[in-house]
Amino acid sequence: MIASSKDANPDSDASSKPEKTPFFVDKNAPKNDAVDYPAIEDAVRVILGAVGEDPDREGLLETPARVARMYAEMFAGLKSDPGRHLEKVFEEDYDEIVLVRDISFCSMCEHHLLPFTGKAHIAYLPSGKVVGLSKLARVVEEVARRPQVQERLTHTVANLIEDRLSARGVAVVVESTHSCMTMRGIRKPGSLCLTSAMRGAFKTDPKSRSEVLGLINRSAG
Numbered sequence: 001m002i003a004s005s006k007d008a009n010p011d012s013d014a015s016s017k018p019e020k021t022p023f024f025v026d027k028n029a030p031k032n033d034a035v036d037y038p039a040i041e042d043a044v045r046v047i048l049g050a051v052g053e054d055p056d057r058e059g060l061l062e063t064p065a066r067v068a069r070m071y072a073e074m075f076a077g078l079k080s081d082p083g084r085h086l087e088k089v090f091e092e093d094y095d096e097i098v099l100v101r102d103i104s105f106c107s108m109c110e111h112h113l114l115p116f117t118g119k120a121h122i123a124y125l126p127s128g129k130v131v132g133l134s135k136l137a138r139v140v141e142e143v144a145r146r147p148q149v150q151e152r153l154t155h156t157v158a159n160l161i162e163d164r165l166s167a168r169g170v171a172v173v174v175e176s177t178h179s180c181m182t183m184r185g186i187r188k189p190g191s192l193c194l195t196s197a198m199r200g201a202f203k204t205d206p207k208s209r210s211e212v213l214g215l216i217n218r219s220a221g
């Protein structure tokens with residue numbers, strides 16, 4: 001995580017810490033108790049100073065606090081169990097494919113701390129238990145709220161659904177655009193990264209696999 005180092009801040013005298021300017025606080029913003037907001041604020045000031053900015057100029061005064069709240073929101077899934085959304089299940093005599101397509105998400109690439117955004121498609125083959133469809137979206141949302149790589153996001157979601165629903169098959173396909181590829185480095189806007197995780201029948205039975213991929217691809221674009 002981000003380390004806090006007051007001494008490295010060129011604009012902060014260790015003996016007299018500058019007073020925090022009051023700023024607008026959104027009282028409705030969820031507070032993430034696991035996050036050390038002041039440590040993030042200090043770190044952001046250090047980064048701003050390190051790139052040659054003046055963290056005390058007017059336009060940047062509230063930036064550290066804003067970034068702290070943003071990180072708290074972006075990483076809210078770090079300490080939670082996304083599988084809890086799959087606890088309430090319904091007994092249902094249905095054993096065909098259940099598919100939820102186009103679940104949008106925004107996550108944070110753990111290599112650059114830049115966002116990657118896209119869509120997840122989730123399919124499963126129930127074994128007597130189904131879950132509310134919106135719960136699948138909640139699982140994606142929560143797994144995405146961590147420093148992440150797309151590959152891990154994809155198989156974490158697949159594993160959760162396989163385990164918690166005892167599904168006979170699970171297919172998760174994720175497509176997303178990575179800011180670290182479009183804004184910096186190789187700079188390839190429009191490039192799409194695709195990952196998939198197949199479990200159970202979707203992994204072992206080519207017919208089930210092509211059926212589910214056909215349904216997922218029909219939604220693409």
Ligand SMILES: [Zn+2]
Nearest residue numbers: 109111112180
């Ligand atoms: Zn990256």
